[in-house]
Amino acid sequence: MDPAEFLDGGAVSVSDETYAVCRTDRGHPDAFATVRADGETTVVVDEGDVDAVDAAAVEPGWRRLTFEMDLPFELVGFLAAVATGLAEVDVSVFVVSSFATDHVFVGDDDLPAAVRRLEALGCEIVD
Template sequence: MNPADYFEGGTVTVSDETYTVYKTTRPDPEAFATIQDETETTVIAETGAIDEPTVVEAEHGWKRLTFEMVLPFELVGFLAAVATALAEEDVSIFALSSYSTDHVLVKEADLATATQKLETLGCVVEQ
């Protein structure tokens, strides 16, 4: 399987919402995503949606790009290809994967550059 096959004609949606990546003292059930390991809890939620007393650190100003395609577990290198393409444009990402879909967060200031680059890969970007 080739990641490029999924880019060609694949839909990427851009969130209307702006997100913040929070380091918190506990998970938040209303968050878009929560990542909890032995050392920290990271919560991705709409900006301003997290109870401030639980926030340790925050990185504001992210837009969510969702790859609206079912990506099989056997597919190797999809996120690597996305990260490499955006790195070529000096766009930093925060990557998240669900069971069958990938998401990347990009800074709002980099959104136009990121979407243009994904379009050159063959993606259809919906804003």
């Protein structure tokens, strides 16, 4: 499978919400995502909820780009193609993958450049 086939005409939605990525020692019930690893828990929350998180560190100002497609597990290089394309326009990413799709977070200030680059890769930006 070629990642370009999924990018070409693939729908990408842009969140209205702005998120914060927080390092904490426990989950949060309203988190978009919770990632637990040895000695660290990361929660991604709506920026308006950050005060409710007992966070050791907070990175605010992230917008979510969701690839509105089922991405098969055997697809190799999809995120590499996305991350490389965005890196080429100097956009940093934070990625959360779910069972069948990927969510790429970009800085709010970088959103216009990220959208332009994804469109150049063939993606269709949807509401």
